[in-house]
Amino acid sequence: MKLWLQALVAAVQFLTRIPFPVEVPFTNQVLKRSVVFFPLAGGLVGILVWLAGAGLTAVLPPWPAAAVVLLIALGLTGGLHLDGLMDTADGILSHRPRERMLEIMKDSRVGAMGVIVCFIVLLVQWSLFAVMMEHGQWGLFIALPFIGSRYAMVWAIASEPCARKESGLGVMFQGVHMFYVLGTMLTTIALSALFLFGGLNLPAPFAAGGMEQAWRWSPILLLGGYILIVQIFSWACSRSISRKLGGLTGDTYGAICEIMLTLLLLGLVINLGLDGGGGR
Numbered sequence: 001m002k003l004w005l006q007a008l009v010a011a012v013q014f015l016t017r018i019p020f021p022v023e024v025p026f027t028n029q030v031l032k033r034s035v036v037f038f039p040l041a042g043g044l045v046g047i048l049v050w051l052a053g054a055g056l057t058a059v060l061p062p063w064p065a066a067a068v069v070l071l072i073a074l075g076l077t078g079g080l081h082l083d084g085l086m087d088t089a090d091g092i093l094s095h096r097p098r099e100r101m102l103e104i105m106k107d108s109r110v111g112a113m114g115v116i117v118c119f120i121v122l123l124v125q126w127s128l129f130a131v132m133m134e135h136g137q138w139g140l141f142i143a144l145p146f147i148g149s150r151y152a153m154v155w156a157i158a159s160e161p162c163a164r165k166e167s168g169l170g171v172m173f174q175g176v177h178m179f180y181v182l183g184t185m186l187t188t189i190a191l192s193a194l195f196l197f198g199g200l201n202l203p204a205p206f207a208a209g210g211m212e213q214a215w216r217w218s219p220i221l222l223l224g225g226y227i228l229i230v231q232i233f234s235w236a237c238s239r240s241i242s243r244k245l246g247g248l249t250g251d252t253y254g255a256i257c258e259i260m261l262t263l264l265l266l267g268l269v270i271n272l273g274l275d276g277g278g279g280r
Helices: 002-015 028-056 062-077 080-092 098-106 112-134 140-159 178-201 211-215 219-245 250-272
Strands: none
Touching (some): 002 028, 028 062, 028 140, 028 178, 062 112, 080 098, 080 112, 080 219, 080 250, 098 219, 112 250, 140 178, 140 250, 178 219
């Protein structure tokens, strides 16, 4: 039981900058159990992002409010996953042999491709936040992409080999197998159901306008579809990167998290049926 409590704290401390004044040992035994709580850490970030957006839309227009929310989201994670995204982009988009890609990714300096990919991802995330705010569809369900993207990291850790077997983040999480993935999936389902359907009953200004009518008709189908999409995207994203590098690294886990977050936000906007006209 003590190991699992330490694992819970480790997940929050490892994936966020949310103050948690408890010291835990970052051993392999603790870290491999911590993956079960990765979606919970993502959910905490998602809740804070949702609250920030709900407050900011009351005092700012949607687009600048979305920019501030994006800055808050980055602050809550310390830019950890974006750093991995940039390093991964520099390596993979260099189109060099695998060993050279891995060497480039280890370089602490950021190259042109890393900057370009980071800019594009942040631009897309900002615009997706803004369009939901503009249409009055900013609800608790905004936490779902933060939850799903953290599950994707666990799937990647468990399903793909380490590209660097002698060192790196992959070695720290050695021993994460499908038992832990199953636990992470159950956590993801439980949190997704809570944030998706719990948000439908919130009072204004926290509830998204029109969501009750749009989503109540098939709650189980909606939740099942979301989990299926998360699983498919997780597999496709981790498999495609692993094929290029011959495995995954700590940087690629961060990249997968950011790519998944962006894709799930995009899917959320598409599901809401929002257009660029500013109306509902």
